[in-house]
Amino acid sequence: MDHNLGQDPAPAAGSFDKSRVLNVKPLRTLVPVFPSPSNPSSSATPQGGAPFVCVSPSGPFPSGVAPFYPFFVSPESQRLSEQNAQTPTAQRAAPISAAVPINSFRTPTGATNGDVGSSRRKSRGQLPEDDNFVDLSEVDGEGGTGDGKRRKPQKRIREKRCSSDVDPDAVANEILKTINPGVFEILNQPDGSRDAVAYTLMIYEVMRRKLGQIDEKAKGSHSGAKRPDLKAGTLMNTKGIRANSRKRIGVVPGVEVGDIFFFRFELCLVGLHAPSMAGIDYLGTKVSQEEEPLAVSIVSSGGYEDNVEDGDVLIYSGQGGTSREKGASDQKLERGNLALERSLHRGNDVRVIRGMRDEAHPTGKVYVYDGLYKIQNSWVEKAKSGFNVFKYKLVRLPGQPQAYMIWKSILQWTDKSASRVGVILPDLTSGAEKLPVCLVNDVDNEKGPAYFTYSPTLKNLNRLAPVESSEGCTCNGGCQPGSHKCGCTQKNGGYLPYSAAGLLADLKSVVYECGPSCHCPPSCRNRVSQGGLKLRLEVFRTKGKGWGLRSWDPIRAGTFICEYAGEVIDNARVEELSGENEDDYIFDSTRIYQQLEVFSSDVEAPKIPSPLYITARNEGNVARFMNHSCTPNVLWRPVVRENKNEADLHVAFYAIRHIPPMMELTYDYGIVLPLKVGQKKKKCLCGSVKCRGYFC
CATH class of the missing domain: 2.30.280.10 (SRA-YDG)
Incomplete structure (x- = not known):
């Protein structure tokens, strides 16, 4: 039978009588789930058999009976279920259970x-x-x-x-x-x-x-x-x-x-x-x-x-x-x-x-x-x-x-069966990334952001000596979980910081990745932030906030999105750019960040090994287009890549929660406390119900 969507696909009247299809039994006909101990003396049951006992999977449960997986319920659920059982039937519009039906x-x-x-x-x-x-x-x-x-x-x-x-x-x-x-x-x-x-x-x-x-x-x-x-x-x-x-x-x-x-x-x-x-x-x-x-x-x-x-x-x-x-x-x-x-x-x-x-x-x-x-x-x-x-x-x-x-x-954009409306550039990176990043404007007549050079890497012209010496790991085939011989694993508290799916497994302040000093291959799962973009991203024109960043792909919580690329500068240069009102593309690791409001320990900047300031005004990657939000869906973590010769510190962004396709990616820019004399607050346009009104 061939049915077309949008039309009524039902068979002609009389072609099939649904009432004759099956032997329908009422839902109350249930096989006993929790039989009581056998009672041979009972004349109502066969010898050695258990009398009929039918208990709802959500309880309440008689003595000696416990719920089985997945019908575990909390004491509160048990109490509510018992109250419901004692409520007159006429007062219960629908018996609703918190357990699986x-x-x-x-x-x-x-x-x-x-x-x-x-x-x-x-x-x-x-x-x-x-x-x-x-x-x-x-x-x-x-x-x-x-x-x-x-x-x-x-x-x-x-x-x-x-x-x-x-x-x-x-x-x-x-x-x-x-x-x-x-x-x-x-x-x-x-x-x-x-x-x-x-x-x-x-x-x-x-x-x-x-x-x-x-x-x-x-x-x-x-x-x-x-x-x-x-x-x-x-x-x-x-x-x-x-x-x-x-x-x-x-x-x-x-x-x-x-x-x-x-x-x-x-x-x-x-x-x-x-x-x-x-x-x-x-x-x-x-x-x-x-x-x-x-x-x-x-x-x-x-x-x-x-x-x-x-x-x-x-x-x-x-x-x-x-x-x-x-x-x-x-x-x-x-x-x-x-x-x-x-x-x-x-x-x-x-x-x-x-x-x-x-x-x-x-x-x-x-x-x-x-x-x-x-x-x-x-x-x-x-x-x-x-x-x-x-x-x-x-x-x-x-x-x-x-x-x-x-x-x-x-899916249609991917297989080229339909074109993406509003594309200005099919690849903003000009081939610098493994995956193209399209530039899109379907809002107004703006032709693109101010000129900058796309660079997928962080440039640090004045690297410092490492805080502590590091010889890296000797894991030739890649780091293994639970390995006592892997120095990188031990620096992460004895665990690999990423799951086998490449998700950030822990919320530690600093992530220690394998680096130039390590013997493991580029495919090692402790090099997640070093492989470039793995998501199909687009830079798009927002309504009222300039340019923004979003993904064609669904993003799982804990997924690495990108690092903040640009040029590392010192605090003096930060002050200079701020005085010239050219600090729109500066990442400042010393700001105060509330990254995860659920967990009490995450109300300030991660304890980074040393202050890090990055400007992406003239040179940077897609991270420079991520807008601020007081309720962000992305957080940053400092990533140290093992290098015995010099400090190799990076900033990586990860998804806080699952992010649907085409939802804007945002992180908290943080605030500077205390505010300096003459420092102006910037009006926040994030639109969040928890918007604090400004950032600085």
Whole structure:
């Protein structure tokens, strides 16, 4: 059957009677999850069998019963659940649980930032060389087996992951001690906010990367730690560190259209999509005397035969109907499928999250929140397997910001099927960088920035002797995590500062990279900031702030973006340029910076080995175009490259949080305290709700 997007693809009336497709059972028909001890004397049960006990995964739990993964709940959640159980039914409009819903009764053995339950197939037991990616072909979920059973190969991998002696709970507690107390007050609010969502994701990222770093060191593996995403997510759930614990229909407070996520657990922690694996999330609502499910969100990540060509229309396939053991079968009108059918008739909004291919890590996915949709139609058709599947036509509500369509536009620019509007220069760097940086103006008639010479490197004509002698490392094949012989690793506190994915793993004040004195090759993972640009950037004309910088690529938190290139100058030269009002392109490491408001220790400039002043007015790279923001998405860190002959200090920029494509990259310029006589404050135009009004 061939359906065109934008048209009603439903079959003709009478061609298929959905009511006769399946043997539909009510959602209350559940197999006992927590059987009580056997009672042979009971006449109501077979001898040796357990009497029927059915407990919600979110509790409350009778004596001797404990929740299993991923249904761990905090004591507060348990208390709220018990209160809800004691509330008269008439006063409860919809039984809402903070735990993962019924359609996710599955052990998440493979939830990563890859497509959970995708149809990809790799060699069984072989793990990729990234600390967050793993074979997902054995996992149930959207596009998975549909029978909720784990497979032996996946189980063997899981046992291998648990071999470390790392105590995740102790690591998490140490991280939580560094968090500002005010952050917890925001997170404890029943409804989320933009701050609550941002703080939750930032804490998750710090915890995930730290757990991976420690686990990797303990195992001494160059291939990276296994599943810190699940460890961090579980710990945050059990400790109640999350936003929007109440499930809801429609808009999720603090989550904006276009937000991106690299892990399914992130969707859960911010209240966008609760199941860590299933593609359909729903809740139960009371209608007359019966309870019926309504869909609240779906994840379309390519596991099924979804049609996603139209940016405002999604043809979504139902769940189930495939099993490796039992083979393919007709999908059933139950659980998530039934919830979508009920939402069609009730007309409630459904959140849509689209899974996009992560170009930087082909085995992974980037999840994009594409806003609210309504289900317009549903039907049944034959899949390629020959069995019946449910299809749902969802139409995007008008008036929402673009999200998925931005990604489609970038794909068209990349494959040259469409041209980028407003391009002034296709490559501002004139070949100085490995990747071109286009210069774009689609705002006004300005033809470009003032003339400067593009240089990707830092020039220091008067280098000083190193503060301490350094012979560098002798790691001929590249630095290994946990190596006691690597001097560079020891300078970083015994850990490699970057994960196997090249992400900044720690928030230390100074990053020690390998340098000219080291024997390791250029491909060593401790040389992340030395490889030039790895993101497709563009310099663009902003509305009211001059020129700015943004990326065509989605950027993961902790990703290296660029260094600040230019000429190193002394303090006297800084004073001279400031007096001439020509200090717009000066980086001053001595300013006061509030880089991460979540963590109490990050309220001043990193403890840099020696003051560093860089001017990029006449010569510099893309960093000179990054504008100031009082709520930045980028921070800087001093990077020392090991060199026994001279001090080799650089400034590198890293993403604070996940940054969607085409979002402006900004960092905090900092302020000079105390203000000098005659020093003028510069008006801040960042537009942030936390704008302090000026910088200087």
